Amino acid sequence: MTAPPGLRPAWPPAFWYRIAALLLLIQAISLMAMGRVLICDCGYIRLFEPGVNTAGNSQHLADWYTPSHFLHGVLFFLLTSALFRHHALAFRFAFAVLLEAGWEILENTPMVIAHYRNETMALGYSGDSVLNSVMDSVFMGLGFFFAARMPVRVSVLSFLVLEIGTLIMIRDNLSLNILMLTWPVEAVKTWQAAGG
Template structure:
């Protein structure tokens, strides 16, 4: 195999390994509804985090922008392709950890995600691909435009679903009752 393909093979291998680990953990391959949608936009339904993309895909796109910036700073001598491999390792690690009982229970305890039971394997795959899209966009776009895009995605998700990457991190690390109450105002029972 030509060496320039090694990073792409590594990325494919990481995606496959994450899927295999999640399957071994008991994660469902696809939504228990029996089908896969390209987009599922209802964060309050049992289909959330079960289809290929959803509102949280924006967070994974943002991961790509963030990982690109971080790895460009930490590993400037690495090629973009090998930095993408490192980013996929980070993203894949998070996808596995995010779907452990510890993190699932944490989401359910301190966030508005009361009915969150983890991601399907196809959703985790979509999250990994979204991260790669964000990573390669960041590699091509000017820094200012990258920052504007991430802020725009955060604002859009915050407005549409009362959640985004920043709120997600805050609520996992240092839950705030005021944020949870605001997020719950978007729940169907309060509309």
């Protein structure tokens, strides 16, 4: 059976998942081309880096900012559901990976690294390792599929729990990160620094 004239058959989900994988590869290659280290300069890989203002932060598989990337996935699911309601989940996922990979590349430019150092609590931030950056995108994907499988109320509750939890643990979270990157508030920076 052929499609009616003017209508193109949809790409199968496998196509969009391959596009997502290609975007992750482009992310990794771009970061290496920018001079980012592949893994932590310490020479080993941790499952979780507990220190926030340490040389190991943003260098290993996960850290205290991993929940923020998971929440990127929840938000990207909601965004793509609104923008691309009639598109396949796989297409929306590939679009979410495009957004995350683009952010990860931008986040590791000298301009954004300097802004993090000057305007946020990340005083010693020197950028992500390639491993950490790609894992940030993987955790975004986990958040995306979590939101795709769960009722909206569960996603909202998870968002609140992760935001409040990281706020309590490290005086930072996705909301404060966005605030301090876009509209730095000196009182927030002072409060965050007092917790370190």
